[in-house]
Amino acid sequence: MGSIHPYTTTAGKRMYRISYRAPDQSQRTKRGFRTKRDAELALAQVAIAKSRGEFIDPTAAAVTVDTMGEEWLEQRRGVLKPSSFRPLESAWRKHVQPKWGARTVGSIRHSEVQSWVSAMTGGSTTVRRAQGVLAGILDGAVHDRRLSRNVARDIALPTKTRNARRHYLAHSQVQTLADHARHPALVLFLAYTGLRWGEATALRIRHVDTLRRRVSVEENAVLVSAEVHVGTPKTHRSRSVPYPEFLALPIAQLAEGKSRDELLFGDGVDYLKLPASRNGWFTVAVRAAQDEDPTIPRVTPHDLRHTAASLAVQAGAHVKAVQRMLGHASAAMTLDVYADLFDDDLDAVATALDQAKRAASVVIPLSRERDRKA
Incomplete structure (x- = not known):
């Protein structure tokens, strides 16, 4: 199983070390046990770990976070979309690598990670993403049998802040905004289909079914x-x-003269980029629309997606239909995101229950009266 050997430190203190063979039959030693009992327990733990196939080679934990982090990022690059990979890479460069890059994975302690997270500045999303990157790297160390557990897990994290209040435009407000926009058809299309900006601007002529008035979102x-x-x-x-009938003519005009593989919006070749938030054409249109209708809130292109959900619910669309229109993974997600749009449903439930109770209260006394007369 192994052996225990006493030794004397330079300070004259008696200590113990253990010797054992790793699963690959290489000789291993570990020093620093204060009592023979501690050394025996350590040796027993090594034997149990070997028998269960859970042995962790101490030398394997000497790899640095920097080395494993670069490997982890490359793995993520291969499976994530660029828009999802970029925030992870940024968190690694700005927060994780400067703090932990030079450290070996086996030297990091849970308390250190907690202190780092607690002291980090920035929003909750920034903190959670940085912790997630470190935890993901150490997950790899656990899977590689470099660590027995991940000390970056079970960390107290800041509470996620709620998203800013969503803005929903009314039909008249959408039209006013479109009237002042450089791309009026795109504004109307976003507000009545709920497509994300990237989904709409990636549509090609071949994705439009004019007979069924539908677009196929594939890119x-x-x-x-x-x-x-x-x-x-x-x-x-x-x-x-689907898109409403009033959009049929604008879409036909956008498609005129273009081949099947050209883009629906824009010149057909170059993708329309998301306009700048400060002085882009969409912001300019919002300001002009507000001058005409002061009730129009300060909206972004993504608020048109929220508007589409709102208008669909107002029109009586079932939550499952809204889910399919927006491309949510489930109806539960749609309800979670747009719970405020379904508040009227709660009122309808209360009204229906009241009416049912009143109807029951009328029927019961009449039946009892008939019983008494009989």
């Missing part, structure tokens, strides 16, 4: 570091989304 064009990356939609699934 997504996302701007990452000033470069447009085209991939699959967010859920990696294509979907068919």
Whole structure:
């Protein structure tokens, strides 16, 4: 199983070390046990770990976070979309690598990670993402049998802050905004189909079914570091989304003179990029629309997606239909995201229960009266 040997430190203190063979039959030693009993327990733990196939070679934990982090990032690069990979890479460069890069994975302690997380500045998303990157790297160390457990897990994290209040435009407000926009058809299309910006601007002529008035969402064009990356939609699934009849003419005009493979919006060749938030054409249109209608809130292109959900619910669309239109993974997600849009349903439930109770209260006394007369 192994052996225990006493030794004397330079300070004259008696200590113990253990010797044993690793699963690969190489000789291993570990020093620093204060009592023979501690050494015996350590040796027993090594024997149990070997028998269970859970042995962790101490030398394997000497690899640095820097080395494992670069490998982990490359692995993520191969499976994530550019828009999802970029935030992880940024968290690694700005937060994780400067703090932990030079450390070996086996030297990191849970208390150190907790202190780092607690002291980190920035929003909750920034903190959670940085912790997630370190935890992901150490997960790899655990899977590689370099560590017995991940000390970056079970960390107290800041509570996620709620998203800013969503803005929903009314039909008249959408039209006013479109009237002042450089791309009016795109504004109307986003507000009445619920497509994400990248999904709409990636539509090609062949994706439009004019007979059924539907578009097939198969691609997504996302701007990452000033470069447009085209991939699959967010859920990696294509979907068919209807558009209202009043959009048939604007869409036909956009498609006129273009080949099947050209883009529906824009010049047909270049993807329309998300306009700048400060002085882009969409912001300019919002300001002009507000001058005409002061009730119009300050909205972003993504708020048109929220508007589409709101208008669909107002029109009586079932939550499952809204889910399919927006491309959510499940109806539960749609309800979670847009729970406020379904508040009227709760009122309807209360009203229906009240009416049912009143009807029951009328029937019961009449039946009792008939029983008494009989």
